[in-house]
Structures are given as C-alpha cells and as structure tokens.
Amino acid sequence: MRDYLDIYDVIVIGGSLSGSRVAELLAQKGRNVLLIEEHEKIGLPCKCTGLVSWRTLEILKNLPKNLVVNKLDKGKFYAPDGTFFVLKSKKSAYVLNRTGLDKFLFDQAVKAGTKVKTEHFETFKYSDGYVEVKTNKDIYRTKILIGADGANSVVAKNANLTMPKNIFVGLQTTAQGNFEQYVELWFGENIAPKFFAWVVPENEEVARVGVATHTNPKQYYERFLESRLNHNGLIPNVAGIIRFGIMKDTIADRIILVGDAACQVKPFSGGGITYGLIASQICADAVEKAFEENKFDYKFFKQNYDLKWKKILAPAIKKGMMSRKMLYLLSDSQMNVLFKMIKLFGYKILNRFDFDLLPDNVLN
Ligand SMILES: Cc1cc2nc3c(=O)[nH]c(=O)nc-3n(C[C@H](O)[C@H](O)[C@H](O)COP(=O)(O)OP(=O)(O)OC[C@H]3O[C@@H](n4cnc5c(N)ncnc54)[C@H](O)[C@@H]3O)c2cc1C
Missing domain, CATH: 3.30.9.10 (D-Amino Acid Oxidase, subunit A, domain 2)
Incomplete structure (x- = not known):
C-alpha cells in the first residue's frame, strides 16, 4: 500500500446505468471522477429485461x-x-440490448475522462474534510461519494440510509x-x-x-x-x-445515492432505467452546485438532490405503490x-x- 492516498472530486460506486451516467456528466464538467465497479465485464451479469x-x-x-x-x-x-x-x-x-446500454454508458464516461478501477467497495469513513473509501484493494479519498451500487447498496448500508x-x-x-x-x-x-x-x-x-x-x-x-x-x-x-418504496433520505454528509441504490424504481413494473437516468442528471447538477458553493453537507444535498428528485419522481412512485396495493389486495x-x-x-x-x-x- 502507498503512503499517500489518491484524491478525487467524486468517487462513484457502481459502473452500471446510473453510475456511468453520473460519472460521464461530472467528468464532462471537468471533475476528477473515479468509477469503482466490481465486475470486470460491464453490463454482466445482466439483471434487466431492457x-x-x-x-x-x-x-x-x-x-x-x-x-x-x-x-x-x-x-x-x-x-x-x-x-x-x-x-x-x-x-x-x-x-x-441492456448489456450494450451499460457498455455504451460506461464508454461515454471513460471518454469524458472518468478513471476506472475494477474493485469491490467495502466501506467508508469521514476524515479531514474528505470521505475515505476502502475497497478490497486500496484506499482513496474523495470530496463526494456517490452510491450507484444497486438494490443492495453497500454505500447506503454504510451511511445508515435505510432501504425499504x-x-x-x-x-x-x-x-x-x-x-x-x-x-x-x-x-x-x-x-x-x-x-x-x-x-x-x-x-x-x-x-x-x-x-x-x-x-x-x-x-x-x-x-x-x-x-x-x-x-x-x-x-x-x-x-x-x-x-421499491420511498427512502426517507438518499443523502448524507458528502454522500449521495442514485438509481436502484436510492430506490428510483417504478413499484408496479420494477422498471428503473428511466427514473435512474432522470435522477442521474439531478445528481450531477447537485454535485456541480456543491463544488461551486463549496457545500457538501446533509442540508445542502437534501435541498439540491433528495427533495429535487422526489419532487419529480415521488408522485409517480406513490401512484405505482397505490396501484400495486389495490391490485394485489x-x-x-x-x-x-x-x-x-x-x-x-x-x-x-x-x-x-x-x-x-x-x-x-x-x-x-
Ligand atoms: C429481472 C429484472 C428485470 C428488469 N427489467 C427492467 C426493464 O425492463 N426496464 C427497466 O427500466 N428496468 C428494469 N429492471 C430494473 C433495472 O435493471 C434497474 O433499475 C437498473 O439496472 C438500475 O441501474 P443502477 O445503475 O441504478 O443499478 P444496477 O444496475 O444494479 O448497478 C449497480 C452496479 O453496482 C455494482 N456494485 C454493487 N455493489 C458494488 C460494490 N460493493 N463495489 C463495486 N461495485 C458494486 C454492480 O456490479 C452493478 O454494476 C429490471 C430489474 C430486474 C431485476
């Protein structure tokens, strides 16, 4: 292990749809982004009808x-x-072609300048105004950690963000x-x-x-x-x-969840591609604003991400929950x-x- 840590503006966990999309949007803005994905083959194993x-x-x-x-x-x-x-x-x-879609978005992120590591994210801790991110191979520092690591998000668990x-x-x-x-x-x-x-x-x-x-x-x-x-x-x-369901918080100090990690999923059909892409844009905008204003705390991300995506997607998620409830009764x-x-x-x-x-x- 080195005696210094690589420092990034943003580390994204999960190189599928939401993670690659957010990484691409932020790298396009000139942010120093690291994408950590545990699987070597992007888009596989496939878990989607597409x-x-x-x-x-x-x-x-x-x-x-x-x-x-x-x-x-x-x-x-x-x-x-x-x-x-x-x-x-x-x-x-x-x-x-869902595997093709993931590969396409991943390639776009890399083209925009995202760096990539094939590692398994394990845990994080706060340290001197950074988030210290530990994988199975190394430790990195970042100003913001984004959990795009799916329905069993390890980032959410580590941040004590309760999933439905x-x-x-x-x-x-x-x-x-x-x-x-x-x-x-x-x-x-x-x-x-x-x-x-x-x-x-x-x-x-x-x-x-x-x-x-x-x-x-x-x-x-x-x-x-x-x-x-x-x-x-x-x-x-x-x-x-x-x-599926609505999480009370999809953010914490310096932490944001996006995609399935934030349950941005249609409760009736289980579809998450469209909602994940919509939320990825809101997430990237919030992160950009955070750097512009040098604010990375819970309150900032609550206003600029959590409440913003919920304003757009939560009514639809609630409608989906209600239709499920009525049909399956x-x-x-x-x-x-x-x-x-x-x-x-x-x-x-x-x-x-x-x-x-x-x-x-x-x-x-
Ligand atoms: C059977 C099935 C069918 C579906 N069909 C549709 C459909 O037809 N249309 C639709 O819109 N949606 C569908 N969905 C939902 C859709 O697949 C998800 O909403 C979408 O994949 C969410 O993308 P994501 O990037 O947020 O998360 P994911 O696609 O789950 O990606 C998470 C990524 O994080 C990585 N990861 C996880 N943990 C770690 C870790 N600790 N360290 C490093 N990397 C990690 C994973 O390897 C993965 O690449 C379906 C889901 C299922 C299960």
Whole structure:
C-alpha cells in the first residue's frame, strides 16, 4: 500500500446505468471522477429485461440505433383465468440490448475522462474534510461519494440510509417461439404472487420471458415457462433484485445515492432505467452546485438532490405503490372479474396511460 492516498472530486460506486451516467456528466464538467465497479465485464451479469419508455431515448439522444432491439406499443394483461385486455400506451416502448446500454454508458464516461478501477467497495469513513473509501484493494479519498451500487447498496448500508423492505427477485430467459408483438403481463397467485410474469418479444421468433416474485422465484419461473412455452428446461440468463418504496433520505454528509441504490424504481413494473437516468442528471447538477458553493453537507444535498428528485419522481412512485396495493389486495377470482370489466368498459380510459406515470413535460 502507498503512503499517500489518491484524491478525487467524486468517487462513484457502481459502473452500471446510473453510475456511468453520473460519472460521464461530472467528468464532462471537468471533475476528477473515479468509477469503482466490481465486475470486470460491464453490463454482466445482466439483471434487466431492457424494456423502456420513449423517455430513455429522449434522454440518451446519442444512443446507437443497434442497441434498440424492438419497438412495441401494445400490452396484453392476463388475469389468472387467462382473460386478457389489450392496452395501447400513449407512446411506444422500446426493447434495448441492456448489456450494450451499460457498455455504451460506461464508454461515454471513460471518454469524458472518468478513471476506472475494477474493485469491490467495502466501506467508508469521514476524515479531514474528505470521505475515505476502502475497497478490497486500496484506499482513496474523495470530496463526494456517490452510491450507484444497486438494490443492495453497500454505500447506503454504510451511511445508515435505510432501504425499504419491498424486495422481489426476478428471473428471465431468452426463448425461441412464435411471439405476437405485444408485451405480455401475466398475473395471479399461482403465476407470480404480488408481481407478474412477462413475455417481451425481441422479434417474432425470440422473446425475453421471466417472472418476479417475493418467494420461490425459481419454482414460479419454471412453472411459467412450462405453462406459457411448454418448456421448462431453459436456464435463466437474467437474475436480479427489485426493491421499491420511498427512502426517507438518499443523502448524507458528502454522500449521495442514485438509481436502484436510492430506490428510483417504478413499484408496479420494477422498471428503473428511466427514473435512474432522470435522477442521474439531478445528481450531477447537485454535485456541480456543491463544488461551486463549496457545500457538501446533509442540508445542502437534501435541498439540491433528495427533495429535487422526489419532487419529480415521488408522485409517480406513490401512484405505482397505490396501484400495486389495490391490485394485489384482490384474490384471483376478483382479479378475473376486474380484467373482464376492463376488457368490456375500461380500456379506453386506460389507453391514455403513461408507461412511466410521469407528466409529458418532465424532461423539459
Ligand atoms: C429481472 C429484472 C428485470 C428488469 N427489467 C427492467 C426493464 O425492463 N426496464 C427497466 O427500466 N428496468 C428494469 N429492471 C430494473 C433495472 O435493471 C434497474 O433499475 C437498473 O439496472 C438500475 O441501474 P443502477 O445503475 O441504478 O443499478 P444496477 O444496475 O444494479 O448497478 C449497480 C452496479 O453496482 C455494482 N456494485 C454493487 N455493489 C458494488 C460494490 N460493493 N463495489 C463495486 N461495485 C458494486 C454492480 O456490479 C452493478 O454494476 C429490471 C430489474 C430486474 C431485476
């Protein structure tokens, strides 16, 4: 070990979507940024279906076209008895190559000047106006530490920032078959208790098929593959945790959480890409302002980050929590009735629905 410590303006833990995006935005501003990611291969292991709204493409205007695998604008919602209604979203959804997206954002961060270490973040402590960051290999100093380390954030734990206990585990595979160009969502106690199973086509012959539940995900995954595809031997190639809810604080002195680490996730679908990208921009703006004003304390980040992102995303997260609560209060037979009613009467109202539950002007 050296007898001096490398000093950075910002250290970001987690080189996935949110971490790379924040690192890129800050490095572009000339900040000395270190990104610490524990996996050597960026984007792997994959823990995402990669279904996003039009807003993701609006935010990432330079996203290479070959990362967009499919474009879909209709969903089929299946009740436990197989009744379904079709919903058309206001604007199209896109299926992305998620590993490719992570690599793209990581390369952008590096191009902007971010330095990178493949190390595992262990802990931090405050020291002489800095945060001292300890990994499995070294110790570094930084003025600001950003935790973009996902749904089981070690940064959040170390900073005593309590994360919600709503946790679901998702498993997904890539399957061959004949697939209509709809996103399918399947509900029911025997399919995916308190969540859903999904089919997201990449094209007419290939789809991403998965299940998220809070108990026995493997059992439900195998059962769904058997019932939907008549095939249960496919090994999952995507696995991950979905955690949602609103955290009281996503900041501490010199610490900021972003993305899944801050539970910036849609509670109904588990989607976190769009919210993570929106919050990454707010995070980068807050960090820039912190350097301009030389303020790094809890109060500053509360005003300039925590309350700001919550003003934009918390109403949508609350709506998502409420819809979950209402839907999953229902028994399977009540859900069957509800879906039949929606099929008969309600789809016109629901057709105005926004995939992210956000107002149109949120990116302005
Ligand atoms: C099965 C499943 C399907 C999903 N499908 C969708 C979807 O279709 N659309 C959508 O919008 N969202 C989806 N999501 C959610 C989406 O994947 C997340 O919201 C998104 O990946 C969050 O990005 P992030 O950068 O905040 O965190 P993560 O992607 O979790 O990245 C965290 C990074 O931190 C690294 N890391 C963690 N701990 C450490 C440490 N101690 N030291 C160093 N590095 C560390 C990890 O290796 C990882 O690279 C899905 C999630 C699951 C589980």
